[in-house]
Amino acid sequence: MAGEHVEIRLQGTKIFTDPGFCNTNLNMVHVNVDMSLPENQDLKPQLEENEFIEVFSTPLKDLYAECTKLESEGYAIDARVGTLAEGIEVARRWKL
Numbered sequence: 001m002a003g004e005h006v007e008i009r010l011q012g013t014k015i016f017t018d019p020g021f022c023n024t025n026l027n028m029v030h031v032n033v034d035m036s037l038p039e040n041q042d043l044k045p046q047l048e049e050n051e052f053i054e055v056f057s058t059p060l061k062d063l064y065a066e067c068t069k070l071e072s073e074g075y076a077i078d079a080r081v082g083t084l085a086e087g088i089e090v091a092r093r094w095k096l
Contacts, residue, residue, distance in 0.1 A: 005039045006031040017079075026080075064089040 012028040033040055035057060045053040058066045064085040067077050077085075090096070 005037060006033050028080075060088060064092075 008029060008031055010030040012030070014025050014027055017024045017026065035041070043055050045051075045055060047053060063081075067082055067085045071077050
């Protein structure tokens with residue numbers, strides 16, 4: 001993405017996607033995004049050839065339901081987004 005302006009709140013520890021299989025890793029970063037700022041309106045991804053990304057926002061409290069709905073409509077859910085949604089749903093159900 002290009003153009004978005006965020007406030008970084010926390011950078012998590014290094015996470016390996018397939019430990020023991022490959023060295024692919026990432027860091028989760030907590031950010032605040034002020035969607036009222038003009039520079040955060042109408043965001044456009046910088047796509048590679050044959051890539052399709054749709055940009056939208058949804059409240060975190062609705063993330064699990066939104067992922068479930070989108071998956072039922074045939075959309076592919078990124079593993080990191082789906083895992084975050086699952087974690088929020090587990091916390092909600094277990095009242096954590």
